[in-house]
Amino acid sequence: VSEDKVTFCRICEPFCGLVATVEDGRIVGVRGDRDNPFSQGFCCAKGVAMADVVTDPDRVIEPLRRCGGPGEFVPVPWDEALDDVARRLRAIVDEQGGHAFGGFIGNPPYFSYSAPMFFQGFLDAVGTKWKYGVNAEDAASRIAANAILYGSAALLLKPDLWRTDFAILIGANPLVSHGSVVSEPRIREALDAIAARGGRVVVIDPRRTETARRYEHVPVRGGTDAWLLAALCNVIIEHGLADRAFVDAHTTGYDAFAAALARFTPEHCAPRCRVPATTITALAREFAAAPNGVVYGRTGTCTQRFGTLNNLLQDAINILTGRIERRGGWVVGWGPIDFEAYAEKSGLSTYGAVRSRVTGLPDVNGQLASSALAADITTPGEGQVRALLTMGANPVISSGGGGRDLEDALEQLELHFSLDLYVNETNKHAQYIFPVTTFFEREDVPLLVMGNMLRPAVMATEAVVAPPPGVRQEWEILNELARRMGLGGAYSAPALRRLAKLGLRVKPRPMIDAMLRLSDAGDRFGLRRNGISFKKLLTRHPHGVVLQEELPIRPLETRLRTADRRIPLGAAPLLEQLRRLADFEERGDFPLRVIGMRELRSQNTWMHNVARLMPDGRVQRALVHPDDATAAGLEDGRLATISSETGTVTVAIEVTTDMTPGTIAVPHGWGHNGGWRRANGAGGANSNELALARPADVEALAGMSILNGIPVRLARTPLTPEARERDTVSI
Numbered sequence: 001v002s003e004d005k006v007t008f009c010r011i012c013e014p015f016c017g018l019v020a021t022v023e024d025g026r027i028v029g030v031r032g033d034r035d036n037p038f039s040q041g042f043c044c045a046k047g048v049a050m051a052d053v054v055t056d057p058d059r060v061i062e063p064l065r066r067c068g069g070p071g072e073f074v075p076v077p078w079d080e081a082l083d084d085v086a087r088r089l090r091a092i093v094d095e096q097g098g099h100a101f102g103g104f105i106g107n108p109p110y111f112s113y114s115a116p117m118f119f120q121g122f123l124d125a126v127g128t129k130w131k132y133g134v135n136a137e138d139a140a141s142r143i144a145a146n147a148i149l150y151g152s153a154a155l156l157l158k159p160d161l162w163r164t165d166f167a168i169l170i171g172a173n174p175l176v177s178h179g180s181v182v183s184e185p186r187i188r189e190a191l192d193a194i195a196a197r198g199g200r201v202v203v204i205d206p207r208r209t210e211t212a213r214r215y216e217h218v219p220v221r222g223g224t225d226a227w228l229l230a231a232l233c234n235v236i237i238e239h240g241l242a243d244r245a246f247v248d249a250h251t252t253g254y255d256a257f258a259a260a261l262a263r264f265t266p267e268h269c270a271p272r273c274r275v276p277a278t279t280i281t282a283l284a285r286e287f288a289a290a291p292n293g294v295v296y297g298r299t300g301t302c303t304q305r306f307g308t309l310n311n312l313l314q315d316a317i318n319i320l321t322g323r324i325e326r327r328g329g330w331v332v333g334w335g336p337i338d339f340e341a342y343a344e345k346s347g348l349s350t351y352g353a354v355r356s357r358v359t360g361l362p363d364v365n366g367q368l369a370s371s372a373l374a375a376d377i378t379t380p381g382e383g384q385v386r387a388l389l390t391m392g393a394n395p396v397i398s399s400g401g402g403g404r405d406l407e408d409a410l411e412q413l414e415l416h417f418s419l420d421l422y423v424n425e426t427n428k429h430a431q432y433i434f435p436v437t438t439f440f441e442r443e444d445v446p447l448l449v450m451g452n453m454l455r456p457a458v459m460a461t462e463a464v465v466a467p468p469p470g471v472r473q474e475w476e477i478l479n480e481l482a483r484r485m486g487l488g489g490a491y492s493a494p495a496l497r498r499l500a501k502l503g504l505r506v507k508p509r510p511m512i513d514a515m516l517r518l519s520d521a522g523d524r525f526g527l528r529r530n531g532i533s534f535k536k537l538l539t540r541h542p543h544g545v546v547l548q549e550e551l552p553i554r555p556l557e558t559r560l561r562t563a564d565r566r567i568p569l570g571a572a573p574l575l576e577q578l579r580r581l582a583d584f585e586e587r588g589d590f591p592l593r594v595i596g597m598r599e600l601r602s603q604n605t606w607m608h609n610v611a612r613l614m615p616d617g618r619v620q621r622a623l624v625h626p627d628d629a630t631a632a633g634l635e636d637g638r639l640a641t642i643s644s645e646t647g648t649v650t651v652a653i654e655v656t657t658d659m660t661p662g663t664i665a666v667p668h669g670w671g672h673n674g675g676w677r678r679a680n681g682a683g684g685a686n687s688n689e690l691a692l693a694r695p696a697d698v699e700a701l702a703g704m705s706i707l708n709g710i711p712v713r714l715a716r717t718p719l720t721p722e723a724r725e726r727d728t729v730s731i
């Protein structure tokens with residue numbers, strides 16, 4: 001018998017509605033759910049290919065114990081694995097304290113409502129403040145900027161794309177990434193609609209991306225956006241284009257900010273960012289003159305040497321032109337569950353509350369930079385990390401501070417256990433790997449993005465298939481480990497741990513159900529007839545429900561969390577970073593710049609093992625402008641050596657005028673040697689070998705790894721006779 005089951009995807013932020021066709025407990029097909037009012041049928045190749053991950057022969061489906069070198073594992077029964085990890089962790093913590101333990105959470109677990117909750121609960125139960133993650137490769141600088149400008153790390157603003165007439169996208173490629181820190185499966189329609197109503201979409205990017213190609217493209221040199229953004233602010237101020245009424249009502253420090261920007265004229269900045277001064281001036285004037293508008297940036301500008309400054313300046317353009325919490329502008333999100341309040345209450349919206357032990361980098365939203373981990377493991381002293389949990393994380397490839405140093409550090413741990421779908425390049429160094437469910441095998445609610453949707457929606461799903469018998473959910477595993485350690489369970493709240501010790505272990509479902517029922521859209525446990533609960537979502541709104549067609553606009557002063565309810569344009573970190581920018585000297589001995597590139601059929605490091613996404617013959621290739629290729633004596637398809645000050649990769653190149661001269665794009669997440677055979681066979685190189693993540697190199701305010709704008713050299717790779725055979729890679 002064949003049955004269609006309605007669910008939603010949990011690979012990236014749009015959370016697209018899906019229909020899975022299930023036959024005999026097996027998924028035989030996946031398609032977009034046309035009846036989902038939020039995504040309206042949209043889904044991408046990754047969502048469809050996820051069915052192949054479920055049945056991937058390389059997937060981990062029973063607990064594994066290390067029995068030799070990295071990657072050598074044997075299956076062990078659950079009880080044996082759980083007991084041994086609990087016993088060993090207990091002993092380490094008893095002897096050295098809770099801070100001898102650390103956790104590293106990657107990106108995929110955040111797409112489950114329960115996994116991050118119990119991860120935090122486990123860390124709190126054990127009593128450690130060491131929580132690492134990939135934030136410093138992603139949005140930490142965005143979040144730090146929010147804390148500085150709006151007074152809360154949890155207050156993330158959104159581009160009001162459905163109502164804007166002028167969108168500047170800088171360092172974002174939503175036609176491939178499908179959007180980030182904003183959740184909108186129909187983001188392409190939203191952008192098309194801007195152009196269709198006579199508005200403009202301007203894409204500032206070193207590559208003529210899929211998004212840039214469809215709208216207007218302004219090429220920029222990789223890693224130099226701070227100069228461009230400062231110049232745009234300068235024009236707005238010097239040409240008297242600022243919305244003074246807005247600025248006077250809602251900000252402080254305008255004069256200090258204006259003074260700090262005085263030297264960043266378009267003429268001064270143009271040679272740095274390689275955008276002509278006339279283009280900068282025209283863009284600033286036209287943007288300011290538009291009836292409304294928004295500057296939206298994402299990972300491209302976040303993971304740079306001046307990543308937090310970039311975000312501060314992007315927002316400064318929105319602030320100066322009076323576009324904060326205004327129709328078509330840069331607006332505060334809305335979700336039925338007030339995520340901001342939730343994060344603040346649960347102490348998750350911190351910035352600089354904890355610092356990494358050796359490098360002193362600040363936490364952002366409670367997460368420490370991945371680049372801090374290796375030293376925190378290898379440097380002896382109080383709080384040295386001796387035991388590590390990695391959950392859905394692959395920092396050996398994904399992190400700017402990964403690579404060899406981290407691999408060596410991982411081998412020095414007394415205990416390392418991991419919760420993952422695969423043996424990856426990081427947990428192949430663990431002693432134990434516990435197998436977890438795919439999203440098709442677990443219930444869920446899109447908690448992560450509940451406040452990020454441009455048309456706020458809510459949905460719930462049950463598992464659509466049962467997991468393989470040896471597989472459990474993250475929360476079950478962590479709860480059980482905590483119990484066996486004598487801690488009750490993996491709960492942050494001491495009261496819940498006490499209850500657990502008495503035998504009452506609360507499952508995540510009643511927790512999320514209570515959050516939904518008490519939310520703005522909730523049924524208040526029966527008090528509101530049309531309100532939602534987990535069960536009512538399943539029965540009354542199986543395809544999900546859009547709660548608001550537009551984001552509500554509220555008085556700005558009620559949204560700001562700064563003490564004086566104003567935005568500090570003269571904030572010390574902003575002025576200090578502008579001084580640093582003014583003094584910054586580019587190095588001449590590494591003349592080119594490397595930037596990253598996301599591909600439609602990749603998801604960071606982890607979807608390279610299914611044939612549908614990684615067919616035979618698909619290869620990683622770096623995109624190089626013809627002028628740079630010629631200068632290095634390289635032709636299309638040829639292997640090239642790219643070297644930064646700290647690392648080298650060898651990768652095939654594609655010569656294309658999509659690149660701006662001087663900047664090379666290298667897709668990340670390649671160069672596998674884990675337990676996934678097809679991914680290993682695909683070859684390629686880990687682009688983060690080039691990353692600069694030495695303590696002196698990481699970005700100052702949020703500890704960002706510098707992944708975009710890395711100074712490099714490009715050279716022909718000398719050919720060995722064997723390499724001559726395969727030097728021309730078919731693309």
Ligand SMILES: Nc1nc2c(c(=O)[nH]1)N[C@H]1C(S)=C(S)[C@@H](COP(=O)(O)OP(=O)(O)OC[C@H]3O[C@@H](n4cnc5c(=O)[nH]c(N)nc54)[C@H](O)[C@@H]3O)O[C@H]1N2
Pocket residue numbers: 012013107138170171172173174176177178179180204205206207209220221222223224225298299300301304595596597598599600601602603604665708709
């Ligand atoms: N297919 C696919 N989709 C994904 C992912 C994936 O791996 N694959 N990952 C998901 C995740 S975890 C995230 S966080 C989001 C990220 O979402 P986005 O940030 O929208 O994703 P990117 O495609 O990396 O877009 C970054 C853009 O910045 C540009 N860029 C690089 N350097 C610079 C620079 O110096 N200046 C400027 N102005 N631009 C620069 C790049 O060329 C690229 O076009 O995507 C999500 N979606």
Ligand SMILES: Nc1nc2c(c(=O)[nH]1)N[C@H]1C(S)=C(S)[C@@H](COP(=O)(O)OP(=O)(O)OC[C@H]3O[C@@H](n4cnc5c(=O)[nH]c(N)nc54)[C@H](O)[C@@H]3O)O[C@H]1N2
Pocket residue numbers: 105106107108109112134137138299391392393394395397398399419420421422424436437438439474596597603604605606668669687688707
């Ligand atoms: N150069 C460069 N580097 C980058 C980026 C870039 O743009 N350029 N992007 C950065 C960004 S934005 C991100 S978010 C990071 C991602 O960095 P990571 O989170 O470290 O890596 P991922 O590849 O997302 O996946 C990590 C692991 O999660 C596992 N996994 C998948 N689903 C689940 C699940 O449901 N549960 C559990 N427990 N595990 C699961 C996968 O098998 C994989 O082994 O990479 C960063 N690295």
Ligand code: SF4
Pocket residue numbers: 009010011012013014015016042043044045046047048178185
């Ligand atoms: S865009 Fe993201 S959420 Fe939507 S189907 Fe693709 S992978 Fe899934």
Ligand SMILES: [Mo]
Pocket residue numbers: 107138
């Ligand atoms: Mo990300």
